[in-house]
Amino acid sequence: MAIEINGKTYETDEEGYLADLNQWDEEVAKKMAELDDCELDENHWQVINFLREYYDEYQIAPAVRVLTKAIGKKLGKDKGNSKYLYQLFPYGPAKQACKYAGLPKPTGCV
16 A cells, blocks of 8 residues: 655555655644645644654654553643544554554554
8 A cells, every 4th residue: 555745655564554654744644644634733733742752762653551651641631631642643543643643553552
């Protein structure tokens, strides 16, 4: 599978995750969100950028529990809870946000 942006093709797996993490940029994230009928705002970008930093540091995409706890520590309690994250990413905060961030599917996600 693949997505096309401005004439450039980006290979994805069957679930839509980027095959080559180095190809990610904000346009890729916007296109993936568009395909899910989601418009990314500042709050989405906070989570996406947090995930990219987390992945750079730990070389793993966090599962939802770890994500929720880590977001709470960095961005505050009001953002570090499942209800808030599910409002932003209704298909699963860890799964959907990692996809938009160009990261692999988190371990433990079905």
